[in-house]
Amino acid sequence: MPELPEVETIRLGLTPVLRKQTITKVLVKRHDLRQPIPKDFARRLTGLTINRLSRRAKYLLMHFEGQNFCLLIHLGMSGRLLVFAKDMPIDKSPHDHWSFEFKSGTRLVYRDPRRFGLALLLEVKDINKHRLLSHLGVEPFDKAFNSDFLEKMFKGKKVSIKNAIIDQKIIVGVGNIYASEVLFRTKLSPFKPSGQVSKTELQSLVMSLQIVLQEAIAAGGSTLKDHRRPSGELGYFQFSFKVYDREGLICLVCKKKSIERVVQAGRSTFYCPHCQKLS
Ligand SMILES: [Zn+2]
Numbered sequence: 001m002p003e004l005p006e007v008e009t010i011r012l013g014l015t016p017v018l019r020k021q022t023i024t025k026v027l028v029k030r031h032d033l034r035q036p037i038p039k040d041f042a043r044r045l046t047g048l049t050i051n052r053l054s055r056r057a058k059y060l061l062m063h064f065e066g067q068n069f070c071l072l073i074h075l076g077m078s079g080r081l082l083v084f085a086k087d088m089p090i091d092k093s094p095h096d097h098w099s100f101e102f103k104s105g106t107r108l109v110y111r112d113p114r115r116f117g118l119a120l121l122l123e124v125k126d127i128n129k130h131r132l133l134s135h136l137g138v139e140p141f142d143k144a145f146n147s148d149f150l151e152k153m154f155k156g157k158k159v160s161i162k163n164a165i166i167d168q169k170i171i172v173g174v175g176n177i178y179a180s181e182v183l184f185r186t187k188l189s190p191f192k193p194s195g196q197v198s199k200t201e202l203q204s205l206v207m208s209l210q211i212v213l214q215e216a217i218a219a220g221g222s223t224l225k226d227h228r229r230p231s232g233e234l235g236y237f238q239f240s241f242k243v244y245d246r247e248g249l250i251c252l253v254c255k256k257k258s259i260e261r262v263v264q265a266g267r268s269t270f271y272c273p274h275c276q277k278l279s
Helices: 004-018 041-045 124-129 147-154 161-165 176-186 199-231
Strands: 023-028 050-056 059-064 069-074 080-084 096-102 107-111 118-123 260-264 267-271
Touching: 004 050, 004 059, 004 080, 004 199, 023 041, 041 118, 069 124, 118 124, 147 161, 147 199, 161 176, 161 199, 176 199, 176 267
Parallel strands: none
Antiparallel strands: 023 096, 050 059, 059 069, 069 118, 080 107, 096 107, 260 267
16 A cells, blocks of 8 residues: 555656646546546546646545636556656556546556546535545644644553554654654654653654655655656555565664564554664
C-alpha cells in the first residue's frame, strides 16, 4: 500500500504533466471500486482543465479551473496512475478502470487490480468534513505539527510511542514502515509509553520524522524519473531502510546487536535493542 511519501512523490511527478491539460474524453470501464465511481463522473469532468494537484494524508485531490469541486483519488492497495504521452502506445490491461484523454493527446489511466481505490467528486469547501477525511490528524509538514502538539496529544497516555505515531487521528502519513525508521533515528524504544516521552525526545522525534519522510520523497523523485521514461509508469521506490525488514541483521549504527522484530497491535516493529534502550 502506498504511504504518504509515495503519494507525495506521485503528486510531484504528475503535477508538471497534468497542469493545464484539458480533458476531452473520460472513459469509465468499471464503476465498482471500493466506493462506486459517481454516475455523472464523465459528464462533470469532460471539458475541464486541470489546475493543480494537492494532497491530504494519502488522498490526491485534482482541482480544476473555475470549479468548486475536485476529484478525490485514493490508490487503495494496488492503484496506479499511468501517463501515456501522445505517441506512446497504451499497454492495455483489464484492470484499467477509468481514464482521461487530453486535448494534447496525453492520456491518464487509472489501473487497480484489487479495486480498493477511490475516485469521488467532492465540493472543495466540504473536503475536510467528508467522512473519509474528517477524522484525520495533522500533516507532518504542517507548522501545527511540533513537540508542543505531541506533548498535548500524548499527555498521560499509556499507548506505546510506536502505536501513537502511526495513529492517523494524531498524525497522518506515518505508516508502519516509516515508524520503525523514525524511532530508530530518534533512539527511542518502540515500547516506551507515549506519555513518558520527554519534551527533548519529542523535539527530536518531530525532526526525525520530517527528515525520514523528506528523504523518502526525495528517493521517490529520482526513481520516478527513471520509471516514467520507458513505461510511462509512475513507480514506487526503494528507500534505504536501517531497521525495517532487517530482522537478525547486525545494526548498521552500533554494530553490536542484531535488529529485532516484535509485533505491536498486530503489526511488525523493527528495532535495535542496543540503540533503542527502554529507559
Ligand atoms: Zn544499534
